[in-house]
Amino acid sequence: SSAQGEDRENHVFPGLYKSKKDIKTAEQLLDAVEKCYKSFTTDTIKIYRNEMGVQPYQKERFCLLIQEQIQPDYSGVVFTKVPIDSYYDGDSYLVELISGHCGAMLQGQIRPEASYIINGKSKQLDVKKIWNAERANLDVGKELLYKIKQMTDRLIGLYGTELNIEWGYEREQVVILQIRPIQHVKSSKRK
Numbered sequence: 001s002s003a004q005g006e007d008r009e010n011h012v013f014p015g016l017y018k019s020k021k022d023i024k025t026a027e028q029l030l031d032a033v034e035k036c037y038k039s040f041t042t043d044t045i046k047i048y049r050n051e052m053g054v055q056p057y058q059k060e061r062f063c064l065l066i067q068e069q070i071q072p073d074y075s076g077v078v079f080t081k082v083p084i085d086s087y088y089d090g091d092s093y094l095v096e097l098i099s100g101h102c103g104a105m106l107q108g109q110i111r112p113e114a115s116y117i118i119n120g121k122s123k124q125l126d127v128k129k130i131w132n133a134e135r136a137n138l139d140v141g142k143e144l145l146y147k148i149k150q151m152t153d154r155l156i157g158l159y160g161t162e163l164n165i166e167w168g169y170e171r172e173q174v175v176i177l178q179i180r181p182i183q184h185v186k187s188s189k190r191k
Contacts (some may be wrong), residue, residue, distance in 0.1 A: 001080050018035050018036045018038075018039035019036070020032035020036065021069050021101075022069070022101075023069075029066075033064060036062075037062055037064075038063060038087060042057075044068055069092075070168050070170045070175055071100075071169045071170060072085075072100065072101065072141055072168035072169050072175070073099070073100075073169050073170060074097050074098065074099055074100075074144065074167040074168070074169045074176070075094050075097065075098065075101055075102040075166075075167060075169065076095060076096050076097030076098060076102045076105065076112065076166075076167060076187075077095075077097075077098065077102065077105075077106065077162070077164060077165065077166050077167070078093050078094065078095050078148060078152050078164075078165040078167065079093065079094040079163075079182060080120070080152060080156055080161060080162060080163045080164075081156070081161070081162050081163070081166055081182055082094045082117055088169070091119070091120040091121045092117050092118060092119055092120050092121075093117070093118040093120055093148075093149070093152050094117060095115065095116045095117075095118060095119065095145065095148055096112035096114075096115045096122045097112055097113065097114055097115075097116075097140065098110070098112055098113045099113060101142065101168075102166070102168075106166065108182060114129065114140065115129070116128065116129050116130065116145060117128050118145065118148070118149050119152070120149075120152070120153075120156075125142055125145060125146045125149055127142070127145050143167055144174075147169075147173075148167065148174060149173045151165075151167070151174050152165065155176075155179060159179060159181075160181070162181055162182040163179055163180070163182060164176070164180045164181070164182050165179050166178040
């Protein structure tokens with residue numbers, strides 16, 4: 001689920017609108033649509049808008065995307081600007097990943113199983129592993145990381161240099177689940 005004003009230059013609404021997975025029947029689909037719509041009208045959204053100083057649109061519309069659910073071997077997120085000083089002078093990608101679905105990781109409930117910095121300037125794969133506390137033996141291999149680099153290079157060519165890309169890896173293919181511009185969020189009005 002989404003909305004017209006979900007992500008803009010000065011605010012984001014990460015995880016505030018409901019999403020549903022593991023839907024197998026038409027009844028479950030109708031129930032999921034209703035729950036997604038109700039999340040669009042909650043007090044949480046109103047409070048968050050107020051805190052961020054976001055004015056609602058006069059005729060804001062609820063949006064719903066229904067897509068096939070994959071069962072990825074790995075999934076995660078790529079940030080095309082690494083928020084860590086001294087990595088490749090700013091032309092690098094931060095890849096955070098987990099085995100299976102990354103939903104809990106994206107909601108901050110669990111940490112990535114591994115994180116990598118990929119040099120975006122290099123034509124070849126130039127990668128550094130920077131995080132792997134959960135599973136010291138998790139190694140996704142260079143083939144997946146190279147595919148992520150190729151996908152990221154193509155998306156930057158299409159959509160610009162500051163992207164947040166959610167992806168999954170199933171049947172030896174990288175599947176793009178969502179692309180958003182990296183947001184530079186202002187702090188809340190509260191002090």
